[in-house]
Amino acid sequence: MSLQQVTAPGIGPSIGSPAPVDVGLRKWIGARSSDHLIKVLSVLTLISLWYLLSAVLPSSVMPAPHVVAEVLWKQMVGGEIWNHVAISLTRIVLAFTLAMSVAILLGFAMGLSRTAESFFDVWVVCGITMPSLVLILTIFMVVGLNEKAAIVGAALPVVAILSINIWEGIKGIDQKLIEMAKAYHAGQFRIIKSVVAPQIAPILLASSRFGLGLIWKMVLFVELLGRSDGIGYKIEFYYQMFNMGEVLAHALLFLFVMLFIEIVLLGMLEKRLFKWRPAKRRL
């Protein structure tokens, strides 16, 4: 969980050269397809490794990929699994909204005021040091084994790291551009709208992606600990039954759903927002 990686958002959109010459374009496509090829190979290798593992281990512990795929297919057709996906997704949305709201409040306060910065500094440091399990169990103890506790329990462990993220971003806002806007006598409102907001948007988007990635794992964890529905609960249930096929099928399906949201939806939003950023250069 490096901060650096988060403040400079993951997938860099590429504009390439603005008036692509034919040669440049062809090269670019070439680079692109070889990139895809490597990705496909990487996935194939992963599946082969899984096969290898399933051949070595007893099938009750590590079922082969096609067995899991079959189980997954039956579940998807059966329909029951979708209810649990929906339940987990609802919890994710709620916990994410809660965590983001608190983190935005804290992050902005710390980024804009020195007093708030030194006051909350200690809290945030404690927050990132505290093991999530301790926080979640404490919430269950205090609030009770209910839905509210599940949401708060999933949100709380990520608030600190998200706050730091947003705080760093706010501190990185380019003061020189604000000076430029003032020198051209732009009003306060216009400065916020046209100079500050466009710098905050990428910070929030990057934090959202990062936060979502953490939250969904927390939600599964909370469901496993103290809920009787949701994907996390189903995983725990089949684990108790010693049915690894179902465990992996549930985990895989949810992984796909979340990857879709993280990469496809948020990634597309990012590409749209940052078409001004030049293609990332490799070192």
Add this chain to the structure above:
Amino acid sequence: MSSAASIEIDHVSKIFPGRGGAQDFKALDNATFTVDAGEFVCILGPSGCGKSTLLNILSGLDDQYEGVASIHGQPVGRHGVKGSRIAYIFQEPRLMPWRTVRSNIEFALLASGFAPSEWKERIDRCLALVELADFGDFYPLQLSGGMQQRASIARAFAIEPDVLLMDEPFSALDELTARRLRQQLLTIWSTFRSTVLFVTHNAFEATFLSDRILMMTKGPGGRFCDEVKLDGLTRPRSYEDVRVFEASKKVVERLVSHVGSLDEE
């Protein structure tokens, strides 16, 4: 052009208060000078003598100072000076990277209250002046450093400033690019005839560009110590002109006699 004073700096001093028990820092000591309307004046002084500090005061960015700084007879303030348009070109281009060049200029036009119907014509004209006519729809990060600085010059001239403040705008560029931009700047200036206050630590640049050079001593507490008039150098000036070269040599001598050595430069 009338010779009424356009910029007036009257006994202006600036002290940066020391943080956390540190000593106060005097960045500018009792500066007094005027610049006439349509005049091109260079402030020449070593690094750290308070040149940027002075421009920040004149542009209204810094309103914590002693003395009086006024433009066209009105004290400068955060919201500019009524009836005058002031543009500021910084050492770096300071373009918003998420906006195209055109849209960056539009921001300045909007802030200065120009009607949107005028924008396109103004922007096209100013981009052509800095030879960026084809680059309006490019994002700043797609341009070279010199092109970005030209875009920021276009932005400044787009608002048709009465007063133009420039803070070492070419010092980050290679000498050849800087030369071309200086030449372009003079050409543009000769059509607009804004009052220009240009800050630099490069004696040749000051000589080549200005009607008058104001010299400053080393900081802390930089003071204005000398003045060189360059009326003798007729415009348009060229780099090949021996007279410009001779004059700049004299300027360097004078500067050295005030500052000591130029080792730092």
